[in-house]
Amino acid sequence: MTVEGDECCSCWDAYFELNKLERELPKEEISRMVKDSEGDVRYLIESIHHRSDLRKKIAEKSRNSVPSGSQGQTAKPRPFPVPDGIPKTQEELTEEEEALMPESPYTRLLRRMGRYPEWYTPRPDHETD
16 A cells, blocks of 8 residues: 555654554553554544544643643653752762773873773863763
């Protein structure tokens, strides 16, 4: 079957929607939907679009049905900011020392050449945000 134009776009949309549905629905429901199409590709594409639209509408209704008192708040709790001005503990200092690149003739040679091993990322010389 050759599909062109809007039908082609609809077919690709159905493909991506099917991938999303495969993650959300059990395999039995997906296989039942394919079996119900009985080899009719257009019917399968339409049923995938229909199923995906239903799931989107249900999700939208569940988002809109949130109680009015908690609409101003975000769904995820905000993480507590890490303070910058607190000095590091002795445990953190020893952990950083252990994470440094081990001294060996090879690492000294690499430092002299200006390259680091693939597994090592040097500490930045400046602050980054």
